[in-house]
Amino acid sequence: MEPRSTPSLPARTRRRRGGPATRRRRSVAAAAALALPLTVLLPVTTTAQADVAQDDIRPQEPGVTLRVFDVRIPLDEYCTLKPGTTPNVDKIMPTINWTSDDDFGLTDQFVTEVTGYLNVETAGTYDFRITSDDGSRLLLDGTEVVDNPGAHGVLSEEGSVDLGAGYHELLVDHFDNAFGQRLLLEWRPPGTENFVLVPNSVLSTDADVTRVTSPGRKSCENISETPGDGLPLAEVHPDYTLTDLRPEGFEPQVTGMDWLPDGRMVISTWGGDRLTELGEVYLIDGASGDGTAEDVTYTKVAENLTEPMGVKYVDGTIYVSEKDGLTALIDNDGDEVADEYDTFATWPFGGNYHEFAFGLLYEDGYFYVTTGIAMIPGGNSLDRSSPRTAGRS
Ligand SMILES: [Ca+2]
Numbered sequence: 427m428e429p430r431s432t433p434s435l436p437a438r439t440r441r442r443r444g445g446p447a448t449r450r451r452r453s454v455a456a457a458a459a460l461a462l463p464l465t466v467l468l469p470v471t472t473t474a475q476a477d478v479a480q481d482d483i484r485p486q487e488p489g490v491t492l493r494v495f496d497v498r499i500p501l502d503e504y505c506t507l508k509p510g511t512t513p514n515v516d517k518i519m520p521t522i523n524w525t526s527d528d529d530f531g532l533t534d535q536f537v538t539e540v541t542g543y544l545n546v547e548t549a550g551t552y553d554f555r556i557t558s559d560d561g562s563r564l565l566l567d568g569t570e571v572v573d574n575p576g577a578h579g580v581l582s583e584e585g586s587v588d589l590g591a592g593y594h595e596l597l598v599d600h601f602d603n604a605f606g607q608r609l610l611l612e613w614r615p616p617g618t619e620n621f622v623l624v625p626n627s628v629l630s631t632d633a634d635v636t637r638v639t640s641p642g643r644k645s646c647e648n649i650s651e652t653p654g655d656g657l658p659l660a661e662v663h664p665d666y667t668l669t670d671l672r673p674e675g676f677e678p679q680v681t682g683m684d685w686l687p688d689g690r691m692v693i694s695t696w697g698g699d700r701l702t703e704l705g706e707v708y709l710i711d712g713a714s715g716d717g718t719a720e721d722v723t724y725t726k727v728a729e730n731l732t733e734p735m736g737v738k739y740v741d742g743t744i745y746v747s748e749k750d751g752l753t754a755l756i757d758n759d760g761d762e763v764a765d766e767y768d769t770f771a772t773w774p775f776g777g778n779y780h781e782f783a784f785g786l787l788y789e790d791g792y793f794y795v796t797t798g799i800a801m802i803p804g805g806n807s808l809d810r811s812s813p814r815t816a817g818r819s
């Protein structure tokens with residue numbers, strides 16, 4: 427199974443396709459074609475509907491985020507990557523103007539996703555030109571502004587959009603099938619004559635993100651594949667049955683699992699954001715054997731835990747590994763809800779978001795965890811001399 431992003435990086439919803447403006451543009455073009463069959467259609471200006479409120483934007487740094495995915499299949503259309511796909515390349519770039527293998531990080535049969543914001547000072551009609559080898563498209567605030575589809579050599583397409591002053595969510599999709607590759611985004615702001623490269627000064631992307639990558643081939647949703655060829659888990663071998671055990675309304679972000687002697691399961695959950703104390707522990711009944719989601723019931727045992735990443739049942743007591751130590755959940759009155767949270771052991775913890783204690787195991791009187799290293803957002807280890815970064819468990 428393909429490694430996922432670290433839990434500290436909740437997946438963002440990126441793909442908002444085909445907003446109202448796109449639909450409007452198409453219907454206007456169709457009507458014009460019916461009424462004036464011999465007339466060349468004039469370009470129609472789209473309108474980006476949803477300007478991004480300043481308050482909704484995380485801290486920014488100049489540039490755009492470039493993610494590249496190694497799909498290794500012939501491409502003549504946009505690839506919809508399978509959910510949770512980790513890129514092969516993830517880096518910040520000053521502008522969108524790339525040609526070489528080094529720029530993209532891959533050579534052929536790859537998919538490119540560019541994200542960030544376009545911040546314009548003045549409202550008005552902006553023209554955009556996207557030049558690519560092979561296909562590409564530009565979306566602002568989820569609305570398609572320029573489409574340059576299909577497999578082809580270097581080719582430009584233009585489009586226009588009315589923009590309000592402020593931030594606009596930017597997305598460029600691109601793919602390279604074979605031979606050369608190119609991606610260039612230019613614009614012509616209101617009152618100017620010529621297309622120029624969209625400058626670094628108006629581009630920004632989320633600052634202080636951990637850029638998680640993984641090697642290997644990535645998969646598109648719209649390509650048929652068979653299980654068992656090294657692809658991320660999407661289906662299982664036909665000899666097995668994949669069963670979803672999450673009942674309606676219960677979709678925990680599970681970080682650890684263990685069995686109780688009576689056949690019930692105990693799970694720990696993450697909490698959903700960095701450095702929170704929102705982790706919980708549940709007892710799950712009905713999750714074994716031929717059980718389905720309808721058979722599953724759950725009860726909360728504990729809450730307010732610091733990003734627990736492991737859970738273990740030993741001699742009648744549930745233990746969880748939090749960021750900073752091992753906690754025993756003590757039930758005094760037999761109702762299976764913890765009444766005391768006893769710190770059973772501690773280990774080095776520097777308060778860094780990336781420090782976790784994974785994979786709680788127990789054998790012959792000893793507990794075992796593996797600790798995640800402290801990281802500076804962006805990807806480097808914080809301190810190579812600390813016990814955590816030296817790889818000790
Ligand atoms: Ca190429």
Ligand SMILES: [Ca+2]
Pocket residue numbers: 559560578579602603604605606607
């Ligand atoms: Ca090409």
Ligand SMILES: [Ca+2]
Pocket residue numbers: 756757758759760761762763764765
């Ligand atoms: Ca109790």
